[in-house]
Amino acid sequence: MSAVGTRPRRSLARALPAGPGVVLLLLFLAGPIGYCVYLAFTDLQLTGQAESSFVGLDNFTEAFGDKDFRNAVWLTLVFTVVSSLIGQNTLGLTLAALMQRASGPVRTLTGGIVVVAWVLPEVVAGFLLYAFFRREGTLNAVLDWLHLPGQNWLYTLPILAVSFANVWRGTAFSMLVYSAALNEIPKEITEAAQVDGASGRRRMWHITLPMIRRSIGTNLMLNTLQTLSVFGLIWVMTRGGPGNRSQTLPLYMYEQAFQNSMIGYATAVALLLLLVGSLFSLVYMRLLRTEV
Amino acid sequence: MFLSAVLAAATLTACGGGSGSDPDVVKVSFKQSTDNKVRVMDTYLADMKKEFEKAHPGKKVKLVPIKAPDSEYYTKLQQMLRSPRTAPDLVYEDTFLINSDITSGYLKPLDPYLEKWKDWKQFIDTAKTAARGEDGRTYGVPDGTDTRGLWFSKDIFRKAGLPTDWQPKNWDDILDTARTIKKKVPGVIPLNVYTGKPAGEMATMQGFEMLLYGTGEDPLYDPEQKKWVAAGKGFKDSLTFVETVYKEKLGPDVSDALDPNIGTRTRGELLPEGKLAINLDGSWLPQDWIEGSGHEWPEWPKELGLAHMPTQDGRAPGKVSMSGGWTWAVPAKAGNPDLAFEFIKTMQTKQNARKWYIANSGIAVRKDVAEDPEYVKAQPGIKFFTDLVAHTHYRPAYPAYPKVSTAIQEAMEGVTTGDTSVAEAARTYDEELDSITNGEVIKK
Numbered sequence: 001m002s003a004v005g006t007r008p009r010r011s012l013a014r015a016l017p018a019g020p021g022v023v024l025l026l027l028f029l030a031g032p033i034g035y036c037v038y039l040a041f042t043d044l045q046l047t048g049q050a051e052s053s054f055v056g057l058d059n060f061t062e063a064f065g066d067k068d069f070r071n072a073v074w075l076t077l078v079f080t081v082v083s084s085l086i087g088q089n090t091l092g093l094t095l096a097a098l099m100q101r102a103s104g105p106v107r108t109l110t111g112g113i114v115v116v117a118w119v120l121p122e123v124v125a126g127f128l129l130y131a132f133f134r135r136e137g138t139l140n141a142v143l144d145w146l147h148l149p150g151q152n153w154l155y156t157l158p159i160l161a162v163s164f165a166n167v168w169r170g171t172a173f174s175m176l177v178y179s180a181a182l183n184e185i186p187k188e189i190t191e192a193a194q195v196d197g198a199s200g201r202r203r204m205w206h207i208t209l210p211m212i213r214r215s216i217g218t219n220l221m222l223n224t225l226q227t228l229s230v231f232g233l234i235w236v237m238t239r240g241g242p243g244n245r246s247q248t249l250p251l252y253m254y255e256q257a258f259q260n261s262m263i264g265y266a267t268a269v270a271l272l273l274l275l276v277g278s279l280f281s282l283v284y285m286r287l288l289r290t291e292v
Numbered sequence: 293m294f295l296s297a298v299l300a301a302a303t304l305t306a307c308g309g310g311s312g313s314d315p316d317v318v319k320v321s322f323k324q325s326t327d328n329k330v331r332v333m334d335t336y337l338a339d340m341k342k343e344f345e346k347a348h349p350g351k352k353v354k355l356v357p358i359k360a361p362d363s364e365y366y367t368k369l370q371q372m373l374r375s376p377r378t379a380p381d382l383v384y385e386d387t388f389l390i391n392s393d394i395t396s397g398y399l400k401p402l403d404p405y406l407e408k409w410k411d412w413k414q415f416i417d418t419a420k421t422a423a424r425g426e427d428g429r430t431y432g433v434p435d436g437t438d439t440r441g442l443w444f445s446k447d448i449f450r451k452a453g454l455p456t457d458w459q460p461k462n463w464d465d466i467l468d469t470a471r472t473i474k475k476k477v478p479g480v481i482p483l484n485v486y487t488g489k490p491a492g493e494m495a496t497m498q499g500f501e502m503l504l505y506g507t508g509e510d511p512l513y514d515p516e517q518k519k520w521v522a523a524g525k526g527f528k529d530s531l532t533f534v535e536t537v538y539k540e541k542l543g544p545d546v547s548d549a550l551d552p553n554i555g556t557r558t559r560g561e562l563l564p565e566g567k568l569a570i571n572l573d574g575s576w577l578p579q580d581w582i583e584g585s586g587h588e589w590p591e592w593p594k595e596l597g598l599a600h601m602p603t604q605d606g607r608a609p610g611k612v613s614m615s616g617g618w619t620w621a622v623p624a625k626a627g628n629p630d631l632a633f634e635f636i637k638t639m640q641t642k643q644n645a646r647k648w649y650i651a652n653s654g655i656a657v658r659k660d661v662a663e664d665p666e667y668v669k670a671q672p673g674i675k676f677f678t679d680l681v682a683h684t685h686y687r688p689a690y691p692a693y694p695k696v697s698t699a700i701q702e703a704m705e706g707v708t709t710g711d712t713s714v715a716e717a718a719r720t721y722d723e724e725l726d727s728i729t730n731g732e733v734i735k736k
Contacts (some may be wrong), residue, residue, distance in 0.1 A: 046370045048392040048691025135547070155547035241490045243549040243705050258367050260695050262394070 087167030092174020118172030126236030432619030436654030513688030
């Protein structure tokens, strides 16, 4: 009897120090999220309406029926796959692998340059790359010097231009993650493989990659989530244009919320973006579990 | 990250500091320029504050600047207007969105004040309607307007053997002139008409509506039936004009035309450097060329000519212009509306209004100021643009307007790039209009 009576009291006392944290979380995290979920089912507008009302699933059906929304989903997937999965991830791994073998000064210099791109605020990076890609920009100047034809990259290939910008900016993070992971691999294993006559490529494929699989999973997840929410970079470079040709979901949301004043609809789209992010995360988590 | 931005917008509406309850303080919110060098409005309001406080002992004016580009200014303001704790006593409202804010119940009708204010009859009628709600009541006092016309380079015209006192009679005149320039003066852009989504409202208002309102048949909105008008012949003709400009390469290169910075480039580079022959644009351009602007161009009155935009085939009145502008309005949740209106009266004495128009290169909406010699002589071109006020149109700035405007930009962009035909673009516009307005559309 006494045990039953004391147990709840003891656990209650234990939970006490966590109390303020829980309250703060509820207030500033769960509260707004809950409010956001509620708003997604209303037709709240910033202006142009006297009263908002509950509209059920209307916002969601409207989103799926809107070709601009479907276009934004497609572009978001392209942007994420090209710039995060392929670009940042592969390039980060390659750089990290190359830097393992490089001499000290080279490593410091390369690392420094890559990290600077990462430390720059998103908007500053956006302006730099706008200056790089625009018609009178650096890229065309270089091409011109090589006697190759230039073009207005932000107009002809907007989604690839912003994807490249995101690769440029975000590779450093992957590089750091992979450098740390590669340093963790015990020297004896690779040396043993080398003695057994395994080529560099085979060592990479059969030893290095399996041993850093966990880091690959974590890195992919973090990269993807960050890339899904990229806004400033694209806004500065193309504003989602020309037309809607680089309008990813965050830009579409911005247009709906703050240009068309449709807060309710935009929060519904935000929830859908959250869903896309969770789907990606689930896939990566599955990958992680089977490989460990 | 973005989710939190939307959230912040939503939750901000429910909280915020300050209080509008001190009966002796008028809180005045206005748009502060994002350019630190431009302090025209700050200086003017500081003067008004001094004058007001002297004339009303014991009362204070508190200026609450909002530093943001246009579109974000609206958003911030709308969030403030939602709660009595954040609502100022007086706000600076763009006519672009005032009707939308009226519908939201953010603003107070000013009719009881206006009836007793003798200066109100000095305001021209079109300007008065700009701040009138669908309920027929007036919610703001306009402090000026703008008009639009054709700016052209006399130098390029001379090279092309064209008269430097050019005045086209109809659309074909404009296109023919542009064609002549293309043939005789290679290397310059013959004609700029803003187009497409990147240019935003600039494309709709300076570009499309300057054409559409000159077709004589198709306004965008029918105020009697309170319905939006579907794309008719005038709409399609206007699209065809845009299509012709870009198909015949009379305009800027399409990729330049669809660069979000085209407006800045036109004013700062293309016109001053003599690379653009004709530009369909607003009365405010000289703002960028006055001393201290960074793009000083004191010779512009000699190098540029002005022509009014003709109607499609020259039918009466022969000229067309669009107008926007800003108004002073009192929030519905303001703590001191009476004092706020007193402050409007201070800003809108004849002398103070004139001072303001001259300081910001605005176009007068008061008859007494429009005739004032000091105002007329203040800047070259001011008379030309003030005379257009008689033939100007205000946008149907009802709540659906921003979305309608986007639909127009998309239609323009389609025909500019050549991705869609005029008929297709008009059909898509009709579909969009139908969904934006829930079917409140009439065909004419």
